[in-house]
Structures are given as C-alpha cells and as structure tokens.
Amino acid sequence: MNSDLNFYLDRAAKARAEADAATLENVRQRCLRSAEAWGEMAARIERGEQMRLKNEAAKAALLAD
Numbered sequence: 001m002n003s004d005l006n007f008y009l010d011r012a013a014k015a016r017a018e019a020d021a022a023t024l025e026n027v028r029q030r031c032l033r034s035a036e037a038w039g040e041m042a043a044r045i046e047r048g049e050q051m052r053l054k055n056e057a058a059k060a061a062l063l064a065d
Contacts, residue, residue: 005045012038
C-alpha cells in the first residue's frame with residue numbers, strides 16, 4: 001500500500017478520534033471536517049492507484065495480442 005495513502009488514512013483516523021474526545025462543539029466540527037478532508041485525499045490516491053493498475057492491465061493486454 002502506498003505510504004501517502006497510509007499517512008492520509010492515519011490522519012483521518014486521528015482527526016476522528018480527536019472529534020470524539022472534543023468537549024467543544026466547534027472543535028468537534030473542525031476535527032470532523034479535517035477527517036473528511038484527509039479521507040477525501042486518501043480516496044483520491046486509491047482511485048489513482050486503481051486507474052494506474054487498470055491502464056497497466058490494458059497495456060499488457062495490447063502487448064499480448
């Protein structure tokens with residue numbers, strides 16, 4: 001797994017934990033927004049990796065023909 005992906009997933013998890021521990025609503029909301037942003041970045045990396053693998057498979061299929 002990509003180290004950037006792991007980093008983003010870890011940061012999202014940490015932000016969710018901070019939101020759960022927050023006593024102030026504005027702090028909880030900030031942490032939840034942060035977790036969402038980190039999660040979106042992780043999803044973007046996952047989509048890019050899937051596209052890369054799909055493209056590599058397509059290229060390999062063309063070369064095999």
